[in-house]
Amino acid sequence: MGIxxxxxxxxxxxxxxxLNRSEDPTETLDYSYEKMRDELQDVKQGIAxxxxxxxxxxxxxxxxxxNVDKHNEQARxxxxxxxxxxxxxxxxxxxxxxxxxxxxxxQIADLQATQDDLxxxxxxxxxxxxxxxTKKETMKAKYEAAEASSQVSEALSGVGDEMGDVARSxxxxxxxTEEMEARAEAMNELEETGTFDDALSDxxxxxxxxxxxxxxxxxxxxxxxxxxEMGDGDGSASAGDTTDSDETANGEPVRPTRTWMPNYQSxxxxxxxxxxxxNSTSFGTTTPNGHP
Numbered sequence: 001m002g003i004x005x006x007x008x009x010x011x012x013x014x015x016x017x018x019l020n021r022s023e024d025p026t027e028t029l030d031y032s033y034e035k036m037r038d039e040l041q042d043v044k045q046g047i048a049x050x051x052x053x054x055x056x057x058x059x060x061x062x063x064x065x066x067n068v069d070k071h072n073e074q075a076r077x078x079x080x081x082x083x084x085x086x087x088x089x090x091x092x093x094x095x096x097x098x099x100x101x102x103x104x105x106x107q108i109a110d111l112q113a114t115q116d117d118l119x120x121x122x123x124x125x126x127x128x129x130x131x132x133x134t135k136k137e138t139m140k141a142k143y144e145a146a147e148a149s150s151q152v153s154e155a156l157s158g159v160g161d162e163m164g165d166v167a168r169s170x171x172x173x174x175x176x177t178e179e180m181e182a183r184a185e186a187m188n189e190l191e192e193t194g195t196f197d198d199a200l201s202d203x204x205x206x207x208x209x210x211x212x213x214x215x216x217x218x219x220x221x222x223x224x225x226x227x228x229e230m231g232d233g234d235g236s237a238s239a240g241d242t243t244d245s246d247e248t249a250n251g252e253p254v255r256p257t258r259t260w261m262p263n264y265q266s267x268x269x270x271x272x273x274x275x276x277x278x279n280s281t282s283f284g285t286t287t288p289n290g291h292p
Contacts, residue, residue, distance in 0.1 A: 029136045054111040061104040
């Protein structure tokens with residue numbers, strides 16, 4: 001097998017496989033049915049043309065028969081007029097016309113036989129077409145039912161093209177969603193750790209840590225103050241409760257406890273007064289404030 005032959009064979013096989021994949025049985029059946037109807041129409045048209053030709057020959061035959069009768073009358077009239085020469089001519093024309101009539105009869109008989117044959121074939125073809133039409137509709141119904149069942153089965157099992165595309169779309173959407181969630185968590189983590197500096201802020205990571213420490217110290221200081229205030233209030237309340245009770249749980253008298261409070265006034269500096277020098281005259285006398 002030469003290269004060209006192999007190439008032609010491969011091309012024909014590829015085209016045939018492509019046509020087989022793209023062929024729809026229902027469309028093929030409909031096309032075959034239409035072709036058979038076209039053939040039936042051609043047969044009917046042929047029968048009509050043949051019948052028309054036969055009718056034309058029959059009309060020509062009738063005209064010849066009329067001429068035969070005419071020439072026969074002419075011959076009779078010529079004999080009555082003692083014109084044998086004219087009678088001979090009329091009879092010769094009559095004989096010619098009769099010969100043509102015989103030929104026409106043969107042609108008409110052949111056309112009639114052909115017409116009868118075409119009519120028989122037309123009837124058989126029409127019967128085959130009706131049979132094929134019934135079979136075609138049955139096959140189309142079976143094919144459509146099988147196709148619908150196959151599509152439903154593929155949809156339920158998820159192996160069809162449409163369901164496969166849907167499944168792949170869902171998988172891509174899930175992967176995209178997981179990727180976006182992971183990216184969002186990563187950005188939040190980087191933002192919390194300060195890896196990414198705020199573009200609108202002039203401070204860097206050290207400034208943020210110092211601000212955080214200052215804020216923490218302020219909170220601790222406020223917390224200590226709040227605890228001190230609440231501790232002073234609890235101490236006064238506990239002192240009042242102990243003075244009101246006379247005995248402890250074991251029956252002994254409870255001694256009142258005093259909470260020492262610093263006297264901040266005593267810590268103030270005392271006013272200093274100029275002290276006079278001691279002399280003999282003022283010894284033993286008292287100062288105006290009562291001190292010797």
